[in-house]
Amino acid sequence: MYDLSNVLETEAVSEIRPGTSVLIAGPAMTGKENLAMEILADGSRQGEGALVVTTGSDADTVVEDYQERVSGSNNIQFGVVDCRAEGSSGRGGNSDTPPGLYIHHVSSPGDLTGIGIGITKCLESLHGSGATEGRLALISLSTMLTYTDRETVFKFCHVLSSRLDAAGYIGVFTIDTGAHEEQTLQVLKQAFDGLIEVREGDAGREARVLGITDSPTDWASI
Amino acid sequence: MTDSRAPVVLIVEDEPDVAETYNLWLEADYEVRIAENGDEGLAKLDEDVNVVLLDRMMPGLSGDEVLERIRGRDLSCRVAMVTAVEPDFDILEMGFDAYLSKPIRSEQLHETVEKLLERSNYDDLLQEYYALVEKQATLETAKSGAELADSNEYEQLQGRITELQDDLAQTMGGIEDDSDFITAIQQIGGDDT
Numbered sequence: 468m469y470d471l472s473n474v475l476e477t478e479a480v481s482e483i484r485p486g487t488s489v490l491i492a493g494p495a496m497t498g499k500e501n502l503a504m505e506i507l508a509d510g511s512r513q514g515e516g517a518l519v520v521t522t523g524s525d526a527d528t529v530v531e532d533y534q535e536r537v538s539g540s541n542n543i544q545f546g547v548v549d550c551r552a553e554g555s556s557g558r559g560g561n562s563d564t565p566p567g568l569y570i571h572h573v574s575s576p577g578d579l580t581g582i583g584i585g586i587t588k589c590l591e592s593l594h595g596s597g598a599t600e601g602r603l604a605l606i607s608l609s610t611m612l613t614y615t616d617r618e619t620v621f622k623f624c625h626v627l628s629s630r631l632d633a634a635g636y637i638g639v640f641t642i643d644t645g646a647h648e649e650q651t652l653q654v655l656k657q658a659f660d661g662l663i664e665v666r667e668g669d670a671g672r673e674a675r676v677l678g679i680t681d682s683p684t685d686w687a688s689i
Numbered sequence: 690m691t692d693s694r695a696p697v698v699l700i701v702e703d704e705p706d707v708a709e710t711y712n713l714w715l716e717a718d719y720e721v722r723i724a725e726n727g728d729e730g731l732a733k734l735d736e737d738v739n740v741v742l743l744d745r746m747m748p749g750l751s752g753d754e755v756l757e758r759i760r761g762r763d764l765s766c767r768v769a770m771v772t773a774v775e776p777d778f779d780i781l782e783m784g785f786d787a788y789l790s791k792p793i794r795s796e797q798l799h800e801t802v803e804k805l806l807e808r809s810n811y812d813d814l815l816q817e818y819y820a821l822v823e824k825q826a827t828l829e830t831a832k833s834g835a836e837l838a839d840s841n842e843y844e845q846l847q848g849r850i851t852e853l854q855d856d857l858a859q860t861m862g863g864i865e866d867d868s869d870f871i872t873a874i875q876q877i878g879g880d881d882t
Contacts, residue, residue: 583874587867621822622815622877629857629864653826657850 469602469637474505475663477687479680485600486632488624489679490608490656491641493665498672499641502665502689503604506639508536511543516598516636518546518589522576522610525549530568543567544598546589550576567596577614579623586627590634601636608655609643617651624658639663665689695720696739696806701730701755702771703747711742714795715802727755734759734766740805741768742798743785760784765812767805786872808869811860812876818853821846 469487471480483489491499500523507517511533521529526549537543546569564570569592571585586603593601605627611620624640631638640659644652656662661678670688677683698719702708703726712721722738724730727750734741741759745752752770759768769787786808787801825846828837837843861869 579877580871580875583871587870591867618819618823619877621819623874625815625818625857626864626870626873626877630870632858633862633865649830650826653829654822657822657825 469510469600471506471509473509474502475674475676475687475689477676477684479676479684483637483679485635485637486628487660487679488628488631488638488640488658489661489663490659491639491663491665492644492652492656494645494667495643497665497667498689499643499665500606502663502674503606503639503641504532504536507602507604508533510600510602511537511545512540514542514598516544516546516593516596516601518548518586518593518601518603518636520548520550520582520586520603520605522550522607525551526570526572530570544593544596544601545569546593547571548573548582548585548589550578550582550585569593575614576611579615579619582623583627586630590630590636594634599635601634603631603636603638605638605640607641607643609641609646612647612651617647617654621654621658624655628658628660696802697722697737698802699724699730699733699738699741699766701727701741701747701752702744704744707744711793711798714798718799719802726750727752730755731758734762734764736764738764738766739809740802741766742789742802743768743770745770745772756785765809767809769801769805807861808872808876811857811873814853814857814860815873815877818850818857821850821853825850 469483469485471483472478491503493499507519511517519529526547529547529549530545533545544567548571550573569589571588573581573585608620628638642652642655661676663674663676665672665674668686668688672689673686674689675684675686696719698715699722700708700711701724702711705725708723712723715721722733724733726747730743743752743755756768756770759766767786769789770785771789771791771793773791786805789797789801828840828843828846832840864870864873
């Protein structure tokens, strides 16, 4: 079981089943990405593997940010699939990549096969390093949706969730609710086991969890 | 599967003895069609064919050319390329779903055909699942909670969605291995690229 209650202070997320995939949804600038990265970092601090599929920041930025989050922890096993590396080739096998770090480049957020291969290679490396538990974050589905349609993204999420289930990992996927039609959000939700909604409340950022427990949790600040 | 008819396998192979051997191995489980060359293969190919076993090296149209024409037609069949030598990686770009290196053994052939049938079954299930999820989302956006609770159609839809989730989770062991994962993704990305 995965315990996310260090990051989201609610009992609802203290026993997340391996294979669970969760959508993190909210308007722009409400800390979705930060929440996703914190969920990964919390796992890394406990010795789990971590894997980020990024469509926005480049791999170096993601790695730098992650190292800050987990500073002080040893033996971090971290994979990055950088989907915005136009024209650049894989760096994963180069000698300048530090141990425990696995980076794969994909030409575009619309290249789903490339992303799939990158994820597969990272999962292999993480498994090979002994990380039988781990967390994946995909940031963000909104960017993917600008490259391809919702049917394709839905199917991709479903297939990826199934793969994570087989691997015993959990996944978090971010989406900007302001950027898409209601119908698109409604459809994509169905590809996930649960939903974390975030918003900017009067007293700062808040989140609630739906679908993991029988009834939604109350909004609580994060 | 609800369809009780046997899946259809099309063998495109220029050596009659080899084609007959495959036929003997497969005929108990599948409806088998045999073509002696590429042109005949394309003529015997229709929507009913589930799996094509395609010899790469043939006089006349080569296996590669036949494959290209198959992909040019809007057919959902899966293609296993039969090669004399272990192919290079570049062959993966060519758009077939599996390859077999000669000589082929009976179990190997069965395994490959079964795997391809399961994959195409998975794609069909995923397509149906998506269509129903779309429908569900449309209803949920258009109707109130009370209206939905009263709706028989909505209830049936939800039931069918749950069934499909179970079916998908059981097909291919729910995407257990890497090649299933990659081919499943290739298939969904294939339509609009």
